[in-house]
Amino acid sequence: MQANAAAEESARIAAESEAAVTQSAFEAQIIAITAEAVALAGTAQSEEASLSNATATGEAVMQQTVAAERAVEQNRVTSTAVAATATANFENAVATATQGARASATATNSGSSGTTQPTVTPDQAALSLDAQLKAFVREEDNMPMLFISGGPFLMGASGELSNLDEQPPHEVIVPSFYLDKFEVSIQQYADFLNRQGGNRGMCAGFDCVKTQVDTAMGEPAQQFWLFEPRPGSGSFPITWVSWYGADAYCHSIGRRLPTETEWEYAAKGLDGRLYPWGNTPPVPNENAMFGYQLRDFQRGFKPVDALPAGVSPFGIFGMAGGAAEWVSDWYQADYYNTQSTSSLPNDNNASGENSVRGGSWLDPATELRVSNRGHLPPAVQTVDDTVYAGVGFRCAQDANN
Template sequence: MRRAGPAIFAVLLGCAARGSRDGADTGPRDARSNDAPPALVPPAQPPARPLAGPTAPAVEDACGGSLPKMACIPGGPFLRGSDDGPKNERPRATVEVDAFLMDTTEVTVEAFEACVTARNCKPVHTIYSDFSRPRQPKVGVSWYDARDYCVAMGKHLPTEAEWEKAARGVDGRRYPWGDAPATCELAIIMDARGRSCGVAKEGAKPETGRTFEVASRAPNEYGLYDMSGNAWEWVADWYSASYEACGDSCSGKNPKGLCAGAASCPRSTTRIVRGGSWYWEADHATTTFRSHHLPGNEPYHHYGFRCAASLDEAAKLTAGR
């Protein structure tokens, strides 16, 4: 697979940059432009999508700059998991990640199709036209499709720890906006009106619903959109029944989950998805909720993704590798 073309500009990067409620996770039911690598911009220029909240200047200072359509997530320890949710979220404990950058939105249909046109990604056809508009998140992708796209962009699928760090913000929020429960004013979820906030899929029963365009709701403190709702997001890790069961593989610094995310894992058959979606209720949209699915599955309604970039990956992009 060919990589997308290199970026040219330089930057100084200053940071080293449902399941059931008893924990027996069943996962979602249904099955079947982040453009080419962006140029880095100097620290003096604003990010392509402004960071939100009172901590935004501190975040920018921590990274010394930004990538268009990406936000910097400062490194350091954070509290991951919850002792109040399903068993698979337990225990709540401190882990640490290095600084990294995260796409501000889920990868869109137009961005994915650009990768296909460039012959860097294989085609993934969406069954319903309601899910095929340019600025909707690209859904119907397998874990492998998501991984391959990110690699083609010179990036990677975020680890589960990276994803949760980015979703929770600087103060460990239950939802990207705070601790208030998810509503349709805050996220694209299922509510009393039905799936996708009562917006029906064309030519179908009203309860079916669809995704919305990315960034249709406000971002979190890091400037990330749709970390709750809209599309489930694949992450790199193999699924474990709990962090405790995962053991050292889910602990410490830069945890990568069972088998360190290797191509195969004798201890697991499913990969993790995060963030909830338009199809599921508010309790799936917390920053700690964990679900999972077979990595080769392509559920046409639900699964999308976004990419992350380590500082080394960002440097390689600028060096033309």
């Protein structure tokens, strides 16, 4: 009997402790929500001192949370920069050896002209090395930009996996250019909205973004003075962004969206691969994020610098799955039938839609092929605007700029 009584007493104490912990957690959640509600509504001070204290505490908690998130983000950026410096130092040493090898592999054919003729065609490894050696970090938003060496490549696809708008394959000559190593993040886009003072500004009178830049104080459409990503999401790629919002961001920092040709070249490289990493099918959470449902939003994204197994031949992250990406071109289903070798963007706006490349976290594996072409209206105004839930972007610039 004494043993039973002791056991019952222990169970009672444990239950009370668990209830106390649960109650504390619930109260903390309410305090945070109260602070958010007060910030949104702009209400006056509470008549009751207890509610005022709770609100002040909640605001402090929210400010600490945002500050902590920014500190984590800054530490991540700093760590990435340190690692990039170490990598660059190593690659400089490799480059010296590589350049020596290239020089010895080049034959001198003087003939009547007396000029030097290379006998070795640049391979993908050499171009990948150049991409890293000539890279720089953009001052405006701390984005690394990689150098993409230009040249001819086979754009489009044929075969049973390809769609009609990917056919026929045709050679295109691409000038050298720079491309963002990562997709633009939620934090970077929130900073852009704060710089322009709202969710329209430079976006041709349309909303720049739908709801992805969720703030600690409410939805973007409800405020125009401060945009903050929710804690933990700042390093994820921005999505729900309109073409106008993507274009405005790039132009605000003196860059532009990549052309459809540039995008495919950076993702495909010289060997005509199916996916940025090669010809093997994508593996979830290893080299791409794909195949999720809208309800899986919390699991469908990773930071923009995640999944190194999925990088393109030039070292570009996130070109398959996660966030699909706007390019500068207007979409035209039969555009490849022109067999044009120009890399200029298509300016025929008859379709009323812009091209989207790369596939998203909501798409099946077949949509992640580097030659696959998506398309959407440039403004987020459709009845089913959830189609924009997986659309983001990155920026480019001319090599001589």
